[in-house]
Amino acid sequence: MAGNAEVASLEESFRKFAIYGDTKATGQEMNGKNWAKLCKDCKVTDGKSVTSTDVDIVFSKVKGKTARVINYEEFKKALEELAPKRFKDKSKEEAYEAICQLVAGKEPINVGVTKAKTVGAVERLTDTSKYTGSHKERFDESGKGKGKSGRENIVDTSGYVSAYKNAGTYDAKVKNVFCVDEPESIVGSAEEELIHFHVSDWYFSIPKSKLTLSPESLLWKAAPAQGKSDYHKLFTDQHSFVFGHLHFYMQTSRLPFLSSVEFIL
Structure with a gap:
C-alpha cells in the first residue's frame, strides 16, 4: 500500500468487521461470515468478476486446515488472491493497491431493524387509540396510562360544583x-x-x-x-x-x- 496511514486504516477495517455481531470477539481473527460481509459491504464482490463463491474459496484457501477463522496476515493474502480477479486490467501490484483502497477506512453496514408488524386482533390489543369503553379512559391521547384516576372515580371533596372555574383562587386573595x-x-x-x-x-x-x-x-x-x-x-x-x-x-x-x-x- 502507499503508506503507513493506509496500512493502519486497512487494519482498523479488518478489526471492525472481525468483531461485528460478536460481543466476545477480540478483533484479532475474522470468521467466514464476516469475511463475506466485508467483501460485500466494501464492493469487493461485484457479482461479475468476483462472486460470493470466489470469496468462500479464497477464505478456505488462506486459512489453516483446521481453523475456522483468519488473522490479519491471512486476510491480506485473501485480498491479494482476489485482486487480479477484481481488477483484471491492472498489474498485480496495482490490483492489490486498488482492492486495499476499497476496504481501507470502511466499516460494517448495519441493516435497518425490521419493525414489528401488528395485524388484526394484535393491533387492537396494542393500539390504545382504538380502545373503547372503560379501557379507553385509562389512557391519555399519547397512550400513556392515567394511573389510579383512569381506573377509579375519585370523589371531588373540594366543595366546588363541577362547572366552577375559579376553584383554588380564594386563598390567594385573602391570605394577606x-x-x-x-x-x-x-x-x-x-x-x-x-x-x-x-x-x-x-x-x-x-x-x-x-x-x-x-x-x-x-x-x-x-x-x-x-x-x-x-x-x-x-x-x-x-x-x-x-x-x-x-x-x-x-x-x-x-x-x-x-x-x-x-x-x-
Whole structure:
C-alpha cells in the first residue's frame, strides 16, 4: 500500500468487521461470515468478476486446515488472491493497491431493524387509540396510562360544583388580609406630605401624593386649631382608599375616629 496511514486504516477495517455481531470477539481473527460481509459491504464482490463463491474459496484457501477463522496476515493474502480477479486490467501490484483502497477506512453496514408488524386482533390489543369503553379512559391521547384516576372515580371533596372555574383562587386573595379595630391614631398635619397610621404594634406612613380616596365624597382635613395634628374624617357610612397595592377599607360612623380598619396587602 502507499503508506503507513493506509496500512493502519486497512487494519482498523479488518478489526471492525472481525468483531461485528460478536460481543466476545477480540478483533484479532475474522470468521467466514464476516469475511463475506466485508467483501460485500466494501464492493469487493461485484457479482461479475468476483462472486460470493470466489470469496468462500479464497477464505478456505488462506486459512489453516483446521481453523475456522483468519488473522490479519491471512486476510491480506485473501485480498491479494482476489485482486487480479477484481481488477483484471491492472498489474498485480496495482490490483492489490486498488482492492486495499476499497476496504481501507470502511466499516460494517448495519441493516435497518425490521419493525414489528401488528395485524388484526394484535393491533387492537396494542393500539390504545382504538380502545373503547372503560379501557379507553385509562389512557391519555399519547397512550400513556392515567394511573389510579383512569381506573377509579375519585370523589371531588373540594366543595366546588363541577362547572366552577375559579376553584383554588380564594386563598390567594385573602391570605394577606388582616383586620384591626380601634386604631389608636391617624396623625399628621396639613403641611406634612405623610399620613401616619398607628394600629396596635403596626405603624404606617403613607405619602399623601400616593393616596387615592374612594368615593370622592371622602375628605381629609386638618383638625381645628388647638395644636392637634389628628386628621378628622368627613363621611357618613363606609368608604375605602387605595395606596399602591394596599387597599384600606373603613367601616365608619359619624364620629371623628375609625371603628375598624381592614388592611388588604
